[in-house]
Amino acid sequence: MNTTGSSAENSKSTIPGLLARGPRRLARYIGSVRFAVPALALAAASMVWGTWIESTQGRVAAAETVYGSIWFIALMALICASLVISVALRYPWKPKHTGFIIVHASLISLIIIGFYTMETKVEARVILEEGESSSIAILDDRWVELLDPPVRVSGRPPRHVLAGTKPIEFEDIDGLGDIEIDVIDQWANSEEVTRVTNDGSNPFHAIEIAGGGGAWEAETGDWLGQIEPQDAAIPSDAASFAVRVVATGQTWTPPTEPARLVLVDGAGEAYEVGEGGTAVGETGWTVTFVEQLARATIGQTGLIDRPDGAANPAARVVLTHADGSVEQQTGFEKFRDAPFVQQQSGETASGLTLTYQGPSFTDPTLAIMRDGEGRMRAVLADPEGSVETFEHDGAWPWRFTVAGTPVSILQSFDRARASLVRVEAPPQDSVTPVLLIATDDGEAQLVWNTPQAVTVDGTEMVLNFGPVQVQLPFTLALKDFRKMDYPGVDMAMAFESDVVVTPHGRPEGGQTGVAAGEPFEFKIHMNHPYKQDGWKVYQSSFLGDNLSVFQLTHDPGLVPMYVACTTLCIGILLIFYSRKLSFGHPGIPAPFAESGTRNK
Template identity: 25%
Template sequence: MTELRHREGFFPQLVRSLGSIELAMLLLGVLAVGCAIATFAESRFDARAAQIWIYDAPWFHAWLLLLCLNLFFATVSRWPWQKRHAGFVITHAGIITLLAGAWIGRAFGVEGFAELRKGEMPINRLVTGEMTVLARSPKTGTVYSLEYDPTAKKPTERRPRKLALPETDLRLVVDRYAEHLDLSVELVPAPAGQGAPGLVVRLKSGMLPQPIEASLLLGDPEHAVFNFFGMGAILWVEKLVKTPPTEAPLTLRLASAGGGKIAWQSWRSGKLANQGVASEGKSFATGWADWQAEILRLLPSAQIEERVREMPSDAAHAGTPAGLRARLVEPSGKSGAPAWVLDGRWRDLEAGTNVITVGFGGRTRGLPFWVGLESFSVPRAEGTDRPENFISTLRFMDDPHQPGYSARIEMNHPAEYPAGWWRSALGLNYKFSQSSWDPDDLDRTTLQVLRDPGWPLKWIGSILVVAGIFIVFAVRGQRADLATAQTQISKP
């Protein structure tokens, strides 16, 4: 019987065109070049750039779909298949199955990260790799995801992103995204009748490359104490007492002495090192080696203002938070003041009498169970600080009040929940693998979580691809079997 590709008619012609090897060559070539460009983009910029331009771009997915069609029609075009087509058919079916598995996993799977801390409440939410803008409804308090990732499509002042805010007739306009922001607090005079006494103090030492400056606000739980790395602390209190402070080994306690003067005590390891009265602009010795303190500003009524500055994207600013600049717009078109919303934080934005709380951070996703961290350990290579393994013991619970099920994770040995080999084989459970850790906090671990219903197809596709290539080469090899070579060898 004649193969389909050799027959006449519209359908055979269509099959011939879509399954042509020339099209396959074009698809393979563009895929290879596209992927190569993506790796250089990742090296030059970051992984996100490679995802946006190539791997997650619609054209790339369309290209892979076209590859599937090409493989499918190339396989169909040999119909009716014969024994010699076995390798060819199996390989092509394998690639289609593998790609189908990838799409199913992407469309119906769950992927994210769970940051767990020993002794804390179990969680039932994951943070996904995508970012989103959130808004809290002023009427019901419901938090809505506005389905906008500014890292993927960066807004500009010329092309801002306008987002409708649910349950209101307001709009949120995002006109800037910055990868690195510097957040500082500043003490400013408060309007009459508001605020509390404020103080700016500076500490200097020959051992420090630059002085430490602290802005303190009396009675403010967040800003009445300035702690520097657990080594030292500055306290701004109502009045000085004789009780040793517990905040840090080195503590400077300050209180108003009236008449624009400041009474101070310096403590070292629970013992009073020095004390006195200082005025604005005067330095005094703390009694801790060469450390000097100076009262820079004293405000009878002050408030703390947070200042956000955009920083260049360079190595010096790695680790500073990202953020977006947004403003509220009323239906009349009247716009509120723009403000920066930092990654992982909430901020109130105002327009007229309207106040909306806006947030920005990783998109979260719910889990149908709870998971908590029982223990985390990092065995080290002997005599070094180099990790040999990461071992976490997790507790999975369908209900946070039940004892649940305990499972252990090591590198290369993930934990799965709900357990059961058939669920694992079909990709119907959640797999927890070690992702990252914090050397300074060994009670905390971050796990990669994946539920991949495409997993069985990926397995089957992989086996088919390898088996198919083997059959293709084995059959071809047997046919040719280096006949010419043998002829030549036998002749000395």
């Protein structure tokens, strides 16, 4: 009776046997080609995705989304485990496994070195104008500096390099302990816009209005504030009438008399302009010429009256002094504070100002009025005498049609206050990034390179959001920048920079025969960088004719990466071209195997 087989079968059926077989099966699967091929394919697809993110959004975004993410690190760890297990399963190793082991060890090294490079590699830039110098390089990464309270770590304020929207952390701050600040968002660019709110300290009527096609569907419009009765109404870009916003509680009626043309002296006394030959009070000046235009415009010969132009009353007045001095002034009714004064002869200046006095009413005008209870009313008046009234029904937006033009008043404030606010903006060549953080007072904006006082968890502090900076082991001074263009076009064919380098210490790998602190000249041009202490300074680009842009790199993982790539190539060569140090290679036919043996 054979009990050996039954005993083996029973051991496989027990729970310990199943538990023992499970890890072995899992290990064999991880170390098999069935696992390695899909894992490598997924890694390749992830790297393609990461490369696209880096080219469109930058290196920091690619590191946060792909290369530095937990799932990608886990995937690389599984691939390393697969490589290790596939080698371990072939133990005891024989000479024929040499190429196989070298290739797998090199791949593991490349993965480890890749993560090491991602953490240690520095890419920075220095922009210098001729005559400038710097020992600080600017990185693409961003950090937040704690400027106040004035705590110093190794002679510098505490800094936190940003990683997406992860919290900002400052550890072991004297007297404060650990500080953690929540990051809400980062804006790649921002701009300042005018925003109107209804919290002004003084009464001021303002409306948000849209006119023309699409006005009734508009969600935003132009803000217009109240103006004085004597000021000209604001012309509308989308209609044939002007708009006048009337102060709260006041009404507006179209004036029946035109504005008066006057000359005002330094004491504020006004002299009405009459016909030519009229003396201007006791000033010693006489009006010798007067020309008034109803539709004035600036032509090639000066001020002209265009019959088909828009209403634009203006006047040209020539003044003559008793000593023979002649002065010409030109004034516009719609722009009363900006007359044109020209001294035609003599040296005596009149000190008079040509302007208009009285209510201005030159265009069809839509007057928007609001009473003390918030009720709205609009009046359309024409200089020809017609008047049309529009009553507000209480619904917002207030929509109505004026002379065939759709009008929508979206808001009306009686204590309007305009202020500049910073909002997110599309990326441009020149950008102003913003970091949004959570504070005790709500959301706060840290504007690029602008220190900001905030309060977090009851602690007042000053933070600065700016580029990460790195201290270089040398000072770089731009002596001269030169570029050569292709003949006939404004396109650079070659460019180079003469720099003066001052090492801060004894240079390693830099200019030979140079003592610490001794400056020397060096020419940086394409494929000819300056090298020192692991840093390489390349001629990257230029701005204008005298701004040189240098690209700096410091990569401690570069040499190990070259070594790993070399060993990988050696392993591949062994697999394909060495019969004794590899197996299963397609390049070398295997000899006939002895009977009863197989290649392992």
